Amino acid sequence: MPLRSVAPERWFASDNAAGAAPEVLAALLEANSGHALAYGNDPWTKRAQESFCRLFDRDVVTQFAYGGTGANVFALGCLLRPAEAVVCSRVAHVTYDETGAAERIIGTKLLEVETVDGKVTPRGLSSVAHLLGSEHHVQPAVLTITQATEMGTLYSIEEIRTLCDLAHEMGLLVHMDGARIANAAAALGGSSTGLRAMTFDAGVDVLTFGGTKCGAVFGEAVIFGRSELAVRSKYVRKQTTQLHSKMRFIAAQYEALLDNNLFIDLGRRANDAARTLHDAVSDIESLRLASPPQVNSIFPRLEDPAKSQLQDWSFFWDWDVAASQVRWMTAWDTSPADVARFAEGVREALR
């Protein structure tokens, strides 16, 4: 039986289902003027790279890439030698959602360790220390953590610093998969200062700075905290198929995203919408919504027929079928009206 509530204009399926932010699109259009040398030898790329140096207040090296999976593979590929492995959480996008790209392309093993609330724990990281030095085992060489995590949680700055210190002590580098770094930056301080504190200042060596999920048409940025880590990056980027010829079109979008920290603003809008949605339905006990979301997703329990009824009305994804858990995710463009309508539909379905 279809719901009678009016469906929201925008879905709660994914931040990937949203389009591009108007400022970003305007910048892309503006970049379409005349000729510019390909592969990054253009003024837009130079300016965007400088913007990243200002944003992080250090001489970072920024290399643009096409997409999230590619950016991760490219970044890790710069850091790994044969027989080396990447330590990650069991739910890390790189191990669970990238169809084995890292294994295939850079031939590495992903060592999944203890994960609490989607986060690698120091104990998890320590659990691979005994592999070091033995020829029979891959050698852990990089720790990758996702901020915000695939479970919609956040590492605190302190947690990141602890993990980075431990990783460095063990001889590992640290990569941060920041596909949703905008949401994390909005949640942890909401400023460049907070962003710096949770990334390079905390010890992160290389950062994937997501563009697509926070409002771009396409494009990701891989940011090396020290130039020596980027020495071979131009070759590895091309080899991992992540070098765009008309680079200005990615760079221009990033210029817009970094202008006045627009990306943080976009992340905040998504986070706020998720918080509002949570507050609007948290009294419904069957959803079992404990604490408010840290960023832009909520993982309620929902069973048929209500679940299917709602999905037919305004689509969203199952998260863990065995646990009857679904995911509601907001985007930079989710409006208060969208949230209000969606909450009303939830109430109708669960009445």
Next chain:
Amino acid sequence: MPLRSVAPERWFASDNAAGAAPEVLAALLEANSGHALAYGNDPWTKRAQESFCRLFDRDVVTQFAYGGTGANVFALGCLLRPAEAVVCSRVAHVTYDETGAAERIIGTKLLEVETVDGKVTPRGLSSVAHLLGSEHHVQPAVLTITQATEMGTLYSIEEIRTLCDLAHEMGLLVHMDGARIANAAAALGGSSTGLRAMTFDAGVDVLTFGGTKCGAVFGEAVIFGRSELAVRSKYVRKQTTQLHSKMRFIAAQYEALLDNNLFIDLGRRANDAARTLHDAVSDIESLRLASPPQVNSIFPRLEDPAKSQLQDWSFFWDWDVAASQVRWMTAWDTSPADVARFAEGVREALR
């Protein structure tokens, strides 16, 4: 000493230096409306895929990708098993200009064979036949040809048919790298009929249909002539990092490119500009321009100081330094005025 001639507005450096065609950009903008499911589950993708079926008048399977290197690796990766190899020309982009992506990502060997005017010859293809069946050698499994070639030449329809027949007899599949298929289509018939004749009707099994070089912001299409060749393509595309989440933005551009065969029109403009440029300077003997260009590039001989003087004035790339050969390449947006000014500069420099 700088030239006194007025430099052209657009360069003759590469078709990659051009921006996006206005119709393509308009389509991209129009696609930015509301939410759409990611990864190709959207109406734009469905429509663009149907457009390709109409264009080729057969049930092709179309999968979009990010860029040219990625599209090649993705396409070949769908066709190869371990210990199999790809036969190609010595100047093929896939072997010479992709930084070893195919070797790294799909673990294949590229067997470079006899190449005349940038084209694989039947004798070249036959030269690997003796490898078949011996466990000590990689097994040739795919022939890849580039149309138009990296040397600015074209395979005739008859040449393609001959190569496809021979490849199929030997048990190989045929992939066509059509990064500049628009230019080729414009040159060989200038219609869908010509395009069909030189691709699937001639025996090509899988085609990379280039978007970027003919006027898109980004995006390539891999087109499988028979659905059984595409069975595992969705997994291979994701694994080779070529799956864009906000797919509608690629699909919408292709819708525009295929609408009224706009891509052929764009290809023709570039070809015409190259022809005009050729005609305007072909009387200058030192350039040694024999026959007019088949598509959108000219490879004149040019030596310093004239060469450097011209490059400083309006940039273009060296092609073969040892042979004092440079490349002048036109794009969809090269105007008659650009050509006239460039030709004038050439005359001034060589006076």
Next chain:
Amino acid sequence: MPLRSVAPERWFASDNAAGAAPEVLAALLEANSGHALAYGNDPWTKRAQESFCRLFDRDVVTQFAYGGTGANVFALGCLLRPAEAVVCSRVAHVTYDETGAAERIIGTKLLEVETVDGKVTPRGLSSVAHLLGSEHHVQPAVLTITQATEMGTLYSIEEIRTLCDLAHEMGLLVHMDGARIANAAAALGGSSTGLRAMTFDAGVDVLTFGGTKCGAVFGEAVIFGRSELAVRSKYVRKQTTQLHSKMRFIAAQYEALLDNNLFIDLGRRANDAARTLHDAVSDIESLRLASPPQVNSIFPRLEDPAKSQLQDWSFFWDWDVAASQVRWMTAWDTSPADVARFAEGVREALR
């Protein structure tokens, strides 16, 4: 303080620490007569391959390889396509002890699932079913199980049949890593009949039949239960560096191992020695030896100083340092006197 007991002649470190059985060495010597074509085109190889057909009473295809890691990679490499994955136990040699060879060489992901007593459970196997069909995840395509397991346990014939049936239902093939198949065969029936029942008759598709650990100088055999699975095996073997030129020297050893089921006899000797050792020390409570060993290893608890004292006296390996667990492993040549002396040393150290 050194122990006063007389140390055993042979260690309890590993079956890899033993040399070769005299019958095997004699066969190798006998094979050293005159010239024979390389790469398996010799009478020894033909005869050994026929012996395997008789042993399994079916038209198996046997391909010899150099070592255990190589044999696993070679076998799996014949079965996998891009974006496909291998399901295995968390302690499987292929994922834990092979330094990422499978990831590097065949580009596959290893999906570690629920493991009880070193064995994959049906629930573990089922837990990856939800990945099937989604482009974002690797596609499980092969289940690999180790018989006897790395933990010294055995799958029952019934357990193997259940796993094979489930795997086949899910569309997966089954590989058995039989690095210690001799020990397993000795323990489960002690005859060809038992061996057949636990391998191809139970549904196993491809078997790695270990030679090195049961008494060979070097050499492993990969046995394909159906010829269609072996179609490309000769190419994959060479590509994975497992093709020995002087093949007769591996084949001759296997001829000897299969003659009168010598391998089962060798396996039984190792198993018996482990059982005798277990019985000789099982009354020592601190060792916490619950049930007798199924094959040729025991995993007692042992702490310093007794542990180090014993290791200095007659070396063996730590197994799980955190759990104070060590491994005592017997070989085909461990004698009753070795066991008696070792047990005496253990008693002295723990007194």
Next chain:
Amino acid sequence: MPLRSVAPERWFASDNAAGAAPEVLAALLEANSGHALAYGNDPWTKRAQESFCRLFDRDVVTQFAYGGTGANVFALGCLLRPAEAVVCSRVAHVTYDETGAAERIIGTKLLEVETVDGKVTPRGLSSVAHLLGSEHHVQPAVLTITQATEMGTLYSIEEIRTLCDLAHEMGLLVHMDGARIANAAAALGGSSTGLRAMTFDAGVDVLTFGGTKCGAVFGEAVIFGRSELAVRSKYVRKQTTQLHSKMRFIAAQYEALLDNNLFIDLGRRANDAARTLHDAVSDIESLRLASPPQVNSIFPRLEDPAKSQLQDWSFFWDWDVAASQVRWMTAWDTSPADVARFAEGVREALR
């Protein structure tokens, strides 16, 4: 029509068709005494490694491997980073006869350059210099040369030094594939001094020192001229499936081969037999045997029916069917009587 001459006892098919030298086999047997720790932690391995240091009079690091293809892949894998390539001759075993192992396992591209008489020329090596520094091309990082070559020729010490100097100037390391280093050592000086002069003293960085072809049962050695090149070799060896557990059996054979430079003696026997064969038939004009062989192979022209008649009588391989060229190869055990009989058969067939 079968030949009436009595066929030789040993073939002229390949040095791989020969068995093992008695001294080598005796050493292998002697190593089969009691237990020894696996993976090289045994006295035989230690001693053999020290023998190599003495042989080369420098602190080389020696790691044993199973076979020739594996040893090459392992050695190159220690030297290469992503996006790097190997420069080699067009007929190099690593590119032509290893079924794409290097591409698959270490993901590298092999750049085949100008080759004269089976040897890389300085001009060939220089021809890849223009690739250095461009992100669109793989980066040449290792030059591999084969000594003696696959064509039965030798690089002079001076030629090796010139190539090494040029490679080092270009920033490349040099690997020597010494599958037939014994034959080369016998031909160039016949002493340790000559061997040193043509390897590490000439600038070679890493050497594959072949055992199988010169008289071993199995086993190759990879020798790193400087310890820093070997830092990660133990991991790479295991990952490339080349770590033998019962290592003493390889090491013991090498001890025998190095004892009193037995390997040089074995190489000399093969070389002498080839020279004798050449001299015995060089007057037959149709064979077109120009200069005497440098090592152990001759490549005469031979056409049917004589060719087939001879092959049926005493097997040897075709080399270049199009050129009617076959290969006659001698081994360490080819006797004067074998040569005399074979020459007689050739005369009978060509009468």
